[in-house]
Amino acid sequence: AQSVTQPDIHITVSEGASLELRCNYSYGATPYLFWYVQSPGQGLQLLLKYFSGDTLVQGIKGFEAEFKRSQSSFNLRKPSVHWSDAAEYFCAVGGRFSGNTPLVFGKGTRLSVIA
Amino acid sequence: NAGVTQTPKFQVLKTGQSMTLQCAQDMNHNSMYWYRQDPGMGLRLIYYSASEGTTDKGEVPNGYNVSRLNKREFSLRLESAAPSQTSVYFCASSRETNEKLFFGSGTQLSVL
Numbered sequence: 001a002q003s004v005t006q007p008d009i010h011i012t013v014s015e016g017a018s019l020e021l022r023c024n025y026s027y028g029a030t031p032y033l034f035w036y037v038q039s040p041g042q043g044l045q046l047l048l049k050y051f052s053g054d055t056l057v058q059g060i061k062g063f064e065a066e067f068k069r070s071q072s073s074f075n076l077r078k079p080s081v082h083w084s085d086a087a088e089y090f091c092a093v094g095g096r097f098s099g100n101t102p103l104v105f106g107k108g109t110r111l112s113v114i115a
Numbered sequence: 116n117a118g119v120t121q122t123p124k125f126q127v128l129k130t131g132q133s134m135t136l137q138c139a140q141d142m143n144h145n146s147m148y149w150y151r152q153d154p155g156m157g158l159r160l161i162y163y164s165a166s167e168g169t170t171d172k173g174e175v176p177n178g179y180n181v182s183r184l185n186k187r188e189f190s191l192r193l194e195s196a197a198p199s200q201t202s203v204y205f206c207a208s209s210r211e212t213n214e215k216l217f218f219g220s221g222t223q224l225s226v227l
Contacts, residue, residue, distance in 0.1 A: 009155070032213055032214070036216075041221075042220065043218035043221055044205070044218040045218075046215050046216075090158065094212075094213035094214070101212060102146070102212050102213075103212075103216060105158045107156065107157035108158075
């Protein structure tokens with residue numbers, strides 16, 4: 001079974017600074033990987049996903065993530081954070097060969113943006 | 116496109132009352148899910164339905180029941196609500212169970 005860890009519960013960055021949110025997964029093969037964002041009072045929205053191919057994936061809102069097999073990681077990055085990026089971010093992993101097993105979500109990282 | 120629609124958006128119950136949360140999707144997805152979200156706990160899967168006619172327990176199924184009424188609809192029932200069930204509930208759907216999920220806007224449930 002797959003699992004995912006987001007080591008940082010809360011991160012605060014200054015507007016305009018770069019951002020990296022960490023995600024580590026456990027799965028016996030190359031997984032499906034996702035990042036979701038949840039703005040206050042809203043449902044979750046998909047930022048980007050990795051299925052195969054290029055290990056650097058681009059998403060919406062200027063986000064990107066890099067799949068590193070050797071580190072079992074899928075960290076989310078953004079070069080310059082905007083105040084509107086303040087939200088909660090969830091990493092999720094899906095098993096490529098898991099049949100009907102649903103995605104597993106991390107516990108989330110809350111991002112605060114200060115002026 | 117409506118996507119995933121869940122009702123109600125807000126609900127207050129007294130301990131012991133029952134209620135059903137409704138969820139419908141218009142994307143012809145095979146799989147549907149119910150999650151609860153609590154501070155510091157992330158999203159926890161309550162039940163899911165990999166395909167029409169099947170349902171399976173997730174991480175926290177106790178105190179809940181589900182019905183996959185048809186391919187579009189997946190309901191969550193609390194038979195006897197408890198304060199521990201105070202949470203935000205999300206319905207989601209996906210084409211297959213290991214593909215990207217589409218989420219509803221959530222139901223804020225308070226049990227007094």
